[in-house]
Amino acid sequence: MVKVSRKGWLLIGGGFCLFLLLAPFLLRGYWIRLLTNMFMFGILAESVNIIAGYCGYLALGNMLFFGLGAYIVAVLMTKFAFSFALALIIAGLGASLFSAIVGLPILRLKGQYFIMATMALMELLRAITNNIPITGGGQGITLPIFPGGAAAANFFFYYFMFGLMVFAILCTFYISKSRLGYAFRAIRFDEDAASVMGINPTPYKTIAWAISAFFTGLTGGTYAYWMSYIDPGEAYQIMPSIKMYLMMVLGGRGTVLGPITGAFFIEFISELVWGKFLELHFLILGLILVLVVIFTPKGFMDLLRRGLSFSKLMAGVKENRV
Amino acid sequence: MLGQVLVNGLLQGGFYACIGVSFSIVFGIMKIINLAQGTQVILGAYITYAASHLLGLDPFFTLPLSIIGLFILGYMIQKYLINLVAKGGLIITSLLTFGLNLILINIALLIWKADFRGTNPWYMGMSFEVAGVTIPYVRLLIFVIAILFTIVLELFFRKTETGNSIRATALNPKAAQLMGIDIGKTYCLTFAISSALGGAMGTLFILAKPISPFTGGDFLIILFSVAILGGLGSIPGALLAGIVLGMVESFSTMFFGIAFQNVVLNLVFILILIFLPTGFMGKRFYG
Amino acid sequence: MLILEGHGLTKNFGGLTAVHKVDFEIQEGEIFGLIGPNGAGKTTLLNLINGIFPITQGEMFFLGQRLNGLKPHQITRLGIGRAFQIVRAFEGMTVKENVLVGSLFGTKKRKDIGTGMKETEKILDFVGLGPKKDYMIPEITIADRKRLELARALVMDPKLLLLDEVMAGLNTREVEDLMEMIFKVNRQGVTILVIEHVMKAVMGISHRIMVLHYGRKIALGSPKEIAENEEVIKCYLGERFVRKEAERKGHSRAK
Ligand SMILES: Nc1ncnc2c1ncn2[C@@H]1O[C@H](COP(=O)(O)OP(=O)(O)OP(=O)(O)O)[C@@H](O)[C@H]1O
Numbered sequence: 067m068v069k070v071s072r073k074g075w076l077l078i079g080g081g082f083c084l085f086l087l088l089a090p091f092l093l094r095g096y097w098i099r100l101l102t103n104m105f106m107f108g109i110l111a112e113s114v115n116i117i118a119g120y121c122g123y124l125a126l127g128n129m130l131f132f133g134l135g136a137y138i139v140a141v142l143m144t145k146f147a148f149s150f151a152l153a154l155i156i157a158g159l160g161a162s163l164f165s166a167i168v169g170l171p172i173l174r175l176k177g178q179y180f181i182m183a184t185m186a187l188m189e190l191l192r193a194i195t196n197n198i199p200i201t202g203g204g205q206g207i208t209l210p211i212f213p214g215g216a217a218a219a220n221f222f223f224y225y226f227m228f229g230l231m232v233f234a235i236l237c238t239f240y241i242s243k244s245r246l247g248y249a250f251r252a253i254r255f256d257e258d259a260a261s262v263m264g265i266n267p268t269p270y271k272t273i274a275w276a277i278s279a280f281f282t283g284l285t286g287g288t289y290a291y292w293m294s295y296i297d298p299g300e301a302y303q304i305m306p307s308i309k310m311y312l313m314m315v316l317g318g319r320g321t322v323l324g325p326i327t328g329a330f331f332i333e334f335i336s337e338l339v340w341g342k343f344l345e346l347h348f349l350i351l352g353l354i355l356v357l358v359v360i361f362t363p364k365g366f367m368d369l370l371r372r373g374l375s376f377s378k379l380m381a382g383v384k385e386n387r388v
Numbered sequence: 389m390l391g392q393v394l395v396n397g398l399l400q401g402g403f404y405a406c407i408g409v410s411f412s413i414v415f416g417i418m419k420i421i422n423l424a425q426g427t428q429v430i431l432g433a434y435i436t437y438a439a440s441h442l443l444g445l446d447p448f449f450t451l452p453l454s455i456i457g458l459f460i461l462g463y464m465i466q467k468y469l470i471n472l473v474a475k476g477g478l479i480i481t482s483l484l485t486f487g488l489n490l491i492l493i494n495i496a497l498l499i500w501k502a503d504f505r506g507t508n509p510w511y512m513g514m515s516f517e518v519a520g521v522t523i524p525y526v527r528l529l530i531f532v533i534a535i536l537f538t539i540v541l542e543l544f545f546r547k548t549e550t551g552n553s554i555r556a557t558a559l560n561p562k563a564a565q566l567m568g569i570d571i572g573k574t575y576c577l578t579f580a581i582s583s584a585l586g587g588a589m590g591t592l593f594i595l596a597k598p599i600s601p602f603t604g605g606d607f608l609i610i611l612f613s614v615a616i617l618g619g620l621g622s623i624p625g626a627l628l629a630g631i632v633l634g635m636v637e638s639f640s641t642m643f644f645g646i647a648f649q650n651v652v653l654n655l656v657f658i659l660i661l662i663f664l665p666t667g668f669m670g671k672r673f674y675g
Numbered sequence: 676m677l678i679l680e681g682h683g684l685t686k687n688f689g690g691l692t693a694v695h696k697v698d699f700e701i702q703e704g705e706i707f708g709l710i711g712p713n714g715a716g717k718t719t720l721l722n723l724i725n726g727i728f729p730i731t732q733g734e735m736f737f738l739g740q741r742l743n744g745l746k747p748h749q750i751t752r753l754g755i756g757r758a759f760q761i762v763r764a765f766e767g768m769t770v771k772e773n774v775l776v777g778s779l780f781g782t783k784k785r786k787d788i789g790t791g792m793k794e795t796e797k798i799l800d801f802v803g804l805g806p807k808k809d810y811m812i813p814e815i816t817i818a819d820r821k822r823l824e825l826a827r828a829l830v831m832d833p834k835l836l837l838l839d840e841v842m843a844g845l846n847t848r849e850v851e852d853l854m855e856m857i858f859k860v861n862r863q864g865v866t867i868l869v870i871e872h873v874m875k876a877v878m879g880i881s882h883r884i885m886v887l888h889y890g891r892k893i894a895l896g897s898p899k900e901i902a903e904n905e906e907v908i909k910c911y912l913g914e915r916f917v918r919k920e921a922e923r924k925g926h927s928r929a930k
């Protein structure tokens with residue numbers, strides 16, 4: 067097995083970052099858009115990581131904030147002539163605020179109940195968006211086109227998503243080293259024990275979900291402007307929600323860079339492999355989900371750490387088996 | 389008018405109760421959210437579709453086929469997939485069942501394409517009238533069979549040894565294991581029963597409405613609602629919950645139109661979770 | 676001065692009454708033993724003190740302040756630390772991080788990570804876990820997990836320490852070590868409520884003992900009184916213990 071030293075990792079990471087910074091000057095539009103998409107899923111997976119990976123609350127319907135952010139930007143820009151920057155800030159804060167309001171009753175629910183509640187909440191938002199005039203109903207909304215042409219748009223959204231992703235990573239890094247991070251993790255592992263150790267779970271859970279919603283909302287808003295079109299079916303989807311969780315689990319729950327790695331990996335192969343087999347798209351994603359949860363439930367890094375041998379792989383499987 | 393709405397709700401409710409129970413036994417006993425259950429129902433419907441078209445059977449008489457087919461499928465799914473991750477926690481099991489859902493949908497897509505398919509038995513569209521309320525024969529049949537299945541299941545859990553060992557496992561897997569119950573096998577059986585019941589409901593569903601591989605997703609909110617409102621593992625509770633839900637749907641369609649059906653159902657579910665998390669019966673688990 | 680008082684404490688779980696009209700008073704500075712057969716309601720009583728379960732009936736006071744209706748974290752910050760019976764350490768955190776959580780959140784003072792870390796190290800050294808501070812929870816022994824529970828409770832600088840069977844599953848040597856530690860903590864002025872099945876330990880360290888049986892208090896008194904109480908012997912201690920105890924005393928007298 068190849069062993070990479072700490073210095074080696076730093077070098078690889080640094081080189082990769084440099085490449086990402088220069089990529090728009092080196093690559094064609096297709097690759098730029100693919101990378102932008104990878105950044106987007108990186109942010110989404112990192113957001114899910116904060117509420118689910120660190121705090122243990124499995125918001126399976128987290129895409130609801132994506133849709134909310136997308137629609138806030140779309141409606142503000144088209145109906146009220148807001149600038150993108152202002153609309154986006156409102157989208158992020160709006161998603162956060164919404165998570166805090168619904169979080170008060172919903173974050174009291176445990177486990178399966180919370181999962182179901184967030185899924186229903188996403189369906190509810192989609193159903194409402196489908197039925198009210200200001201969002202254009204099922205027809206969707208067309209946003210203003212990014213000024214300056216396709217190449218400029220590629221450039222802009224590439225760096226914008228990249229910046230957002232770096233912001234999300236730094237934020238998660240800060241959380242992981244702070245009181246917040248310890249409180250989140252304590253709640254994830256044992257909420258009752260955490261409260262007996264002096265942690266008031268309610269505010270911490272609310273904060274975790276609000277941060278998660280903030281980034282997800284920003285991403286949704288950026289996506290709407292990037293695509294310059296959004297409809298309810300696109301904005302509120304269960305599939306990307308599940309993908310975000312897959313990326314987080316594959317990369318490593320409750321780690322800073324794991325979800326990003328997972329996102330890059332899954333988005334990359336999804337583009338290269340699934341693009342070729344459109345009619346097998348679901349099947350392949352389904353198989354990946356099944357294989358990942360059976361063989362790498364603790365993430366890919368954990369597998370590498372234990373060593374990549376067949377017997378170790380099977381030993382890992384035994385752990386969760388009844 | 390009001391009578392018709394009530395009867396529609398009631399008839400729909402019987403069906404909802406039964407698919408709800410099929411979901412909630414897995415939820416109550418293994419604490420697993422089976423996100424593939426809606427699609428399993430649809431697979432049952434496809435079995436009926438295929439059998440009635442290929443063999444020329446009356447769709448109603450394909451019921452044993454969908455039950456047996458889904459029982460076997462369910463048993464294998466549990467044995468070779470879910471049992472491998474059953475102790476892995478919620479996120480792992482939920483991702484697994486969703487992955488399964490995608491695989492099943494894709495298989496259905498490959499075989500039957502994305503078009504809507506239905507059955508058209510000779511008794512389709514026939515109905516009778518009582519006190520100004522129209523009752524289609526098919527709907528009544530679905531209602532009666534769904535209720536019947538639900539009651540049989542209740543009796544199975546209460547009166548048979550296997551049923552009792554499943555309930556014991558639900559209450560305390562470790563203790564059950566010490567008493568000599570094979571947890572893995574019990575789980576397989578539970579999941580197989582859940583799938584079989586779902587398959588049967590698929591047969592009933594396609595009697596009344598055409599389906600596509602994606603129809604299963606529409607059931608999810610119903611499954612959740614019946615499971616929670618009915619109280620986990622309480623079958624009388626599930627019956628009541630199914631009927632209440634059928635009524636909610638039928639009244640919301642009358643007052644707000646069909647477009648708002650999803651708004652109402654999801655909103656009602658969230659309110660149930662917040663205000664009645666232990667359901668009508670106030671009981672959480674089998675016992 | 677009284678540190679903790681319970682008046683008519685009752686807890687129902689559906690139809691089951693786990694704790695039934697229990698009255699008790701704990702003096703500041705004492706070691707108060709709580710014993711009783713399995714399922715007697717001992718852990719449930721601690722959960723009532725902690726606020727994990729709401730009290731069905733009755734009242735509880737800590738240093739004169741009413742505890743009813745307070746949340747667990749509020750009660751903890753008043754100065755009540757708890758070591759759990761089923762070890763509830765946060766798996767996926769290291770030994771040190773587990774204790775750090777208590778240090779960061781378990782007291783009224785707001786601390787930064789650095790200060791918390793210093794206190795954590797001190798406590799870890801005290802319970803003898805210093806060398807294992809970077810281990811993950813699954814990597815340490817049962818005895819170490821029990822010490823960790825103690826450390827997590829101690830780091831919150833409690834006035835009252837609740838210990839739920841911290842000696843179960845330990846060998847004689849480890850039990851003695853732990854008893855020594857408990858004495859040391861008590862000498863520093865911490866009141867201790869200890870639940871224990873290891874009779875030798877609980878008789879040896881407690882100033883007073885309360886006996887629960889099916890949720891009811893059947894006796895309260897000095898270890899000697901408890902050991903001689905007819906009902907306690909019948910319900911819990913059994914003849915075997917009494918005989919052994921008598922032999923031990925006779926033996927030491929002979930010496
Ligand atoms: N959360 C709960 N819900 C329902 N019943 C409970 C709950 N917790 C405890 N009980 C019941 O309350 C009774 C008292 O339990 P408790 O754990 O307090 O006993 P204990 O004295 O600590 O026993 P042990 O010595 O075995 O630890 C038992 O019958 C138990 O089954």
Ligand SMILES: [Mg+2]
Binds near residue numbers: 717718719760
């Ligand atoms: Mg106990």
